[in-house]
Amino acid sequence: MTRSSDTHSNLKSNLISEHSLKFPEIKDLANAKAVFWINNHQLPFADARSIIDFSEKHENDAAERLNRFAPYIALAFPETSATNGIIESELIVAPAMQKKLEEYYDTDLPGRLLIKLDSHLPISGSIKARGGIYEVLKYAETLAIKAGLLTIDDDYAILRTEQFTQFFSDYSLVVGSTGNLGLSIGIMGASLGLKVTVHMSSDARQWKKDLLRSKGVTVEEYEEDYSFAVAQGRAEAEKDPNCHFVDDESSADLFLGYSVAARRLKNQLSDLKIKVDDEHPLFVYLPCGVGGGPGGLSFGLKLAFGDNVHCIFAEPTHAPAVILGLGTGLHEDISAKDIGLDGLTAADGLAVSRPSGLVCKNMEPLLDGVYTVEDKELYQLIKLAADTEKLQLEPSALAGFPGINIVNKNENYLKAKGLIDKMENATHIAWATGGSMVPEPVWQDYYDLGKAT
Secondary structure, eight states, X not given: OOHHHHHHHHHHHHHHHHXXXXXXXXXXXXXXXXXXXXXXTOOOHHHHTTTSSOOHHHHHHHHHHHHHHHHHHHHHOGGGGGGTTOOOOOEEEOHHHHHHHHHHHTSOOOSEEEEEEGGGOTTTSBTHHHHHHHHHHHHHHHHHHHTTSOOTTSOXXXXXXXXXXXHHTTOEEEEEESSHHHHHHHHHHHHHTOEEEEEEOTTSOHHHHHHHHHTTOEEEEOSSOHHHHHHHHHHHHHTOTTEEEEOTTTOHHHHHHHHTHHHHHHHHXXXXXXXXXXXXXXXXXXXXXXXXXXXXXXXXXXXXXXXXXXXXXXXXXXXXXXXXHHHHSOGGGOOXXXXXXXXXXXXXXXXXXXXXXXXXXXXTTTOOEEEEEOHHHHHHHHHHHHHHHOOOOOGGGGTTTTHHHHHHHOHHHHHHTTOGGGGGGXXXXXXXXXXXXXXXXXXXXXXXXXXXX
16 A cells, blocks of 8 residues: 555545544445435524525526526427427326335335426436526526627527527537536537537546537546536636636526426426325435535425425435535535545436535535435336336436435434324425436446346
């Protein structure tokens, strides 16, 4: 062992020892074991809302902006014409998958399982079609209004004209990504006429790079991880005053773009005649990378349902970013690599070792907890989702499915929340975050791995 690795080993040991008393899960996390951490900093939403950075006004502003852009989106992306340019996904009841999960986990799973199909969102086929596209649209709107070319009372379909494409060609967007955020930024940015560069980490799938290049997007590839790709993107953007950097680690715009989904989910649950109240709790399981997507959704869900919704993040065992940031209280000042993990996972959308400080700060009083899941289980769940619900999902998108089992079997958590007698009436939503754009041969490989493990 070299002196450098000796030093790293000592630092890792000291870090684990320092935090293990108040955060005992850190020992299992360091050994890449699956854990469920319950957040003891959570507050009633009435108290939490006064200390977080965002309010209902911010979410309303985001929703109104997306509505203004709907005529443009319907024109530019005909697949959204049925929803008049609103980017939204289906919410489905999944009894066959719930029954198969009972067999898989060898247990009863009371309540009702639903799947939120952000895996099938139009334009970029993942949850990033929410936050990523929203940030691009806000940037474009700001530029056009400042130049005197647009007012918020205009029909935004005019953005589809040559005048605006020409105008936007003087401006550029840069983002660092493991894949799906890059797709949403690249596809929407290129559609408007903006120059887009996506800095992609080693985790990014080749088909995502190929798709971006086919849209005229510049893709920079790195052997290093997500944090390195983000740093490269940030450095490039700083050199150009006409360039906007989409900062996945600390963007309020990304966060708010995701939050709008919750008010729409409320309507979908109402359409399905599903109650959410004190006697009918709602559990939402959210795959988590750096945290912006699940963080924004959780904020929106709390606005929509208050303390009757329980938001739980799901992370890969080899890249547990937010659970480490919140469990230790160090937020963005700790990385999974600091405890000896490699950050490598089949769940490329979640392959993040260091969490967002913005998300950790705002989730500390809101979040119920975080669990981690092994890649092997994700592959097996890909097969189950395909066999039962005919869904083609990517590994990241399955991270929310173990949640219904983890919550139902954790008596300490249920007792602490006063939920023991309410689980028969509970609704569980696994948020499926991506998969519909995965090329068939790639998805077949995922399925075959699920069959073999």
